[in-house]
Amino acid sequence: MQLRCVECGQTHPPTLRYACAMCGGILEVAGSSGLAPPAGPALANSMWRHAARLSVTEAAAIVSLGEGATPLLRAPRVGRAIPGFRGEVWLKDETRNPSGSFKDRLVSAAISKAIELGAKGVVCASSGNAGASVAAYAARAGMGAIIVVPAHTPAGKVTQIAAYGAILLLVEGHYSRSYDLAAALAERHGFANLTTTFINPYAVDALKLVGLELMEQLDGTAPTHVLVPTGSGPLVKGVVQGFAEAGAWPRAVAVQAEGCAPIVRAFEAGEAKVTAWGMPTTIASGISDPLIGYERDGSYTLRLVRETGGLAVAVSDDDLREAMRLLARGEGVYAEPTGASPIAALRRLVAEGRIAADARVVCMVTGHGFKDGKAYQEMPARTYPVPAPEDVAAVARLCERAMRERD
Ligand SMILES: *Cc1c(COP(=O)(O)O)cnc(C)c1O
Numbered sequence: 001m002q003l004r005c006v007e008c009g010q011t012h013p014p015t016l017r018y019a020c021a022m023c024g025g026i027l028e029v030a031g032s033s034g035l036a037p038p039a040g041p042a043l044a045n046s047m048w049r050h051a052a053r054l055s056v057t058e059a060a061a062i063v064s065l066g067e068g069a070t071p072l073l074r075a076p077r078v079g080r081a082i083p084g085f086r087g088e089v090w091l092k093d094e095t096r097n098p099s100g101s102f103k104d105r106l107v108s109a110a111i112s113k114a115i116e117l118g119a120k121g122v123v124c125a126s127s128g129n130a131g132a133s134v135a136a137y138a139a140r141a142g143m144g145a146i147i148v149v150p151a152h153t154p155a156g157k158v159t160q161i162a163a164y165g166a167i168l169l170l171v172e173g174h175y176s177r178s179y180d181l182a183a184a185l186a187e188r189h190g191f192a193n194l195t196t197t198f199i200n201p202y203a204v205d206a207l208k209l210v211g212l213e214l215m216e217q218l219d220g221t222a223p224t225h226v227l228v229p230t231g232s233g234p235l236v237k238g239v240v241q242g243f244a245e246a247g248a249w250p251r252a253v254a255v256q257a258e259g260c261a262p263i264v265r266a267f268e269a270g271e272a273k274v275t276a277w278g279m280p281t282t283i284a285s286g287i288s289d290p291l292i293g294y295e296r297d298g299s300y301t302l303r304l305v306r307e308t309g310g311l312a313v314a315v316s317d318d319d320l321r322e323a324m325r326l327l328a329r330g331e332g333v334y335a336e337p338t339g340a341s342p343i344a345a346l347r348r349l350v351a352e353g354r355i356a357a358d359a360r361v362v363c364m365v366t367g368h369g370f371k372d373g374k375a376y377q378e379m380p381a382r383t384y385p386v387p388a389p390e391d392v393a394a395v396a397r398l399c400e401r402a403m404r405e406r407d
Pocket residue numbers: 101102103129130196197229230231232233234235236286287336338339366367368
């Protein structure tokens with residue numbers, strides 16, 4: 001097992017290293033540990049049942065809260081709500097991870113590897129979810145954590161990070177400023193950097209299991225498309241790599257928000273290089289990453305999308321609200337705005353004829369609604385105050401009226 005540069009191919013020993021020493025490029029894990037699946041009921045029902053494919057070589061270093069191995073749900077009502085669509089929609093429900101987002105997969109792998117390599121603490125820059133995840137796993141490991149987030153991060157995510165007891169630094173401005181500070185602090189304190197862009201190869205490596213899980217769950221037949229909410233793009237890489245290792249090449253669709261869409265902009269312009277975005281303006285905090293200073297992450301993701309014959313598409317905040325509503329009311333799945341973005345994208349791409357009406361698509365539902373319920377609070381709801389609960393007949397009439405009015 002080694003670290004390999006995705007740009008120049010140079011290999012490096014598997015230490016805590018965040019960029020290629022030759023060219024500064026992104027590093028990936030080449031090879032795997034071959035570690036026997038560790039015993040214990042929690043681990044057996046987690047991504048660690050595939051421990052042999054990951055990078056941790058000592059079972060004792062594993063820090064797990066039961067991440068990964070998430071359900072794949074068929075979503076017929078979402079499919080029917082998309083005009084003209086008669087294919088299959090599946091939801092990979094990553095909200096079910098221990099801290100409520102797929103970041104737990106990256107963080108469980110990376111903190112375990114950091115412990116194996118002797119790290120005494122961890123640092124993470126985050127738009128919220130990675131920070132919550134690192135704080136949770138650091139608590140689980142009994143390790144110190146410093147989390148750096150933009151000051152405007154949704155309250156639910158900030159509360160969650162603080163609850164796990166991490167040191168939480170709030171930085172004015174966009175996410176890239178937090179990113180730079182976290183890298184500097186990791187260096188200063190000698191802590192491992194668990195930021196979940198492409199910086200930590202051991203973190204990104206674990207996401208290939210998403211593709212492998214999907215192949216298992218779909219009985220070995222690949223979907224036509226996988227729609228992935230995309231910040232810098234590790235999840236796109238994981239999905240593409242996981243399917244490729246199982247011999248399948250579904251089209252990867254990178255989904256961004258119109259208010260922060262550097263990868264989509266380059267895709268539409270036919271460019272190979274992604275340029276940074278300014279200040280993001282969207283309710284989708286999980287993908288509000290302007291890539292300032294690490295534009296190469298976006299270019300790499302774009303390259304992977306194109307290699308699959310895939311697409312990149314941006315959705316509006318109104319599209320996101322509608323998708324959130326459809327997921328919650330139609331399928332019982334409660335997602336944060338970013339987590340619903342693939343459904344918004346699917347609707348748009350089918351309408352534009354860019355995804356066929358009989359496609360078989362997987363939507364990555366990446367983050368839980370508990371983390372950012374603001375958009376739901378602003379939606380029309382069927383909520384009624386009951387000042388006189390003794391008057392059951394009156395309350396029953398109210399319910400009957402409400403049932404008739406159901407949209
Ligand atoms: C981080 C995050 C993303 C973006 O993932 P990348 O791998 O950074 O592109 C998408 N959705 C949610 C909920 C996230 O937290």
